[in-house]
Amino acid sequence: MSLSDHILMVREFAEGHLVGENRNDYHIRLKLDHSMRVLDNGLAIIEGEGINGRTAQLATMAALYHDIGRFPQFARYGTFKDAESINHGRMGVLTLRSLDLPDGFTEHEWRLIRAAVGLHNAKTVNPGLKGPLSSMVNVARDADKVDIFGVILDHLSQPGTPDRVVILQLEKHPTRYSRAVLDAVMSGGSCDYSMLRYDKDFLILMAGWLFSLAYGTSARLLLDRGLVERTFGMLPKNDEITDLKEKVLTHLQAATSARH
Numbered sequence: 001m002s003l004s005d006h007i008l009m010v011r012e013f014a015e016g017h018l019v020g021e022n023r024n025d026y027h028i029r030l031k032l033d034h035s036m037r038v039l040d041n042g043l044a045i046i047e048g049e050g051i052n053g054r055t056a057q058l059a060t061m062a063a064l065y066h067d068i069g070r071f072p073q074f075a076r077y078g079t080f081k082d083a084e085s086i087n088h089g090r091m092g093v094l095t096l097r098s099l100d101l102p103d104g105f106t107e108h109e110w111r112l113i114r115a116a117v118g119l120h121n122a123k124t125v126n127p128g129l130k131g132p133l134s135s136m137v138n139v140a141r142d143a144d145k146v147d148i149f150g151v152i153l154d155h156l157s158q159p160g161t162p163d164r165v166v167i168l169q170l171e172k173h174p175t176r177y178s179r180a181v182l183d184a185v186m187s188g189g190s191c192d193y194s195m196l197r198y199d200k201d202f203l204i205l206m207a208g209w210l211f212s213l214a215y216g217t218s219a220r221l222l223l224d225r226g227l228v229e230r231t232f233g234m235l236p237k238n239d240e241i242t243d244l245k246e247k248v249l250t251h252l253q254a255a256t257s258a259r260h
Contacts, residue, residue, distance in 0.1 A: 005102040006064055010035055013099065017071045024074070031070040031080075034147055039064045041143035041221065048217030051139070055132040058109060062116035062136040063143045068092045069117070081169065082121075083194060092117040116140055123190050125214075138214035145209050146218055149227040152206065156199055156234060172199045175236045181205060186244060203231050210248050219255040228252065 014032040018025045042063025046056050069091030070080065077085035093114045105113070116136035119125070121144075125137060156172075177200035184191040185208035196202055210228070213219050222228050232245045 002102065002104065003060065003064075005104075006061065007036070007039070009099070009102060010064060010068065013068065013095075014071050017075045024078075027074050027080070028071060030151075031067055031074070034151060035064065035067050037147045037150075038066060038140070038143045041146045041218075042139050044221060045139050045142055045215055045217045048220070049215050051135055054109075055135050058105075058112055058116075058132050059136045059139040061105070061113045062120065062140040065092065065096060065113060065117055066120045066140045066144055068095050071095075079169075081193075087121070089118045089121040112136060120144060123192065124212075142214050142218035145206075145213070146221050146227075149206055149222060149231065150225070152202060153227065153230050153234065156203075170196055170199050170202060175200070177201050177204055177236070182240060182244065184208070185211075186247070200235060203235055204244070207231060207244060207248055211251055213255065216255045216258055219252045223252060223256065 011032065014028055014035070017028045039060070042060060045051075046059055051059060067088065069086075069088040072095060073085055073088050073091050074080060079085050080088070082088055096110070096114050096117060101110070112133050113136070115133055117140070119137045120140040125141065129137060176198045178195060178197050181191050181195050181201045181204050184195070185204055188211060190212075191205050191208055193205075196205060210219070210222070228248065232241065232248075235241045
C-alpha cells in the first residue's frame with residue numbers, strides 16, 4: 001500500500017470541486033484539511049492502540065476516505081447538514097464506487113473500506129461488528145471526533161458571527177442551550193442533530209461524544225491538546241455544566257488509565 005497515492009487521490013478529488021468562488025472553495029478546502037488531520041489522528045490512534053498489520057492499513061484508509069462524500073455533498077447542496085441534503089457517509093460509499101482508486105487492496109478490502117466510510121457517522125456503532133471492520137469504524141469515528149472538536153471550537157472562537165455552515169446553521173447565543181440536549185447527554189443517551197438549536201448545544205453534544213470514544217488514545221489526544229478544557233470554557237458557568245464536566249473528566253480519566 002502506498003499511502004501517498006491515496007492522499008494524492010483525495011487531494012485531487014477534493015480540488016476538482018474548486019470553482020474559483022470564495023464561499024464554495026473555502027468549504028471544500030476546509031473538508032480537505034479536515035480529512036488530512038483525521039488521517040493524522042487515525043495514525044496516532046493506530047500506533048497508540050497497537051493496531052498492526054493489514055488491519056492497520058485498512059483503518060488508515062477508513063480515516064483518510066471517511067469524508068470523501070463531503071465534496072460532492074457541498075457541491076450539489078451547498079450545505080454539510082445531512083438532514084437537508086444527503087447522508088454524507090452514504091454519499092462517500094457511492095463516491096468510492098465511482099472512483100478509479102489506486103491499487104493495493106482487494107475488492108473485498110474495498111468493500112470493508114466502503115462499509116467503514118458508510119458507518120463512520122452512524123448515530124451508534126453496532127456492537128456486533130467484528131474483525132478488521134470494527135477497528136476501521138472505531139478508528140475513523142474517533143479520529144473524526146478529535147478533529148471536529150478543534151474545528152468547531154476554532155469557529156466559535158472567531159470574533160463576530162462564525163461560519164454558520166460549519167456549525168450547521170445553529171443560532172449563536174452566549175448562554176442558551178437546550179435542556180433536552182443536556183438531559184440526553186447526562187443520561188448517557190445519544191443526541192440527534194435534529195435536537196440542536198443553539199451553538200452551545202453543539203458543544204454539549206461534543207461533550208457527549210467523550211463517553212463513546214472507542215480508544216484511550218483518542219481521549220489522551222483530546223486532553224493533551226486542551227480541547228476538553230476549551231469546550232467547557234465556552235459553555236455557561238452553572239451547576240448543570242459543572243456536573244457534566246465532572247462526569248466527563250471522571251470518564252476520561254478511567255479511559256486513559258485503562259490497559260489496552
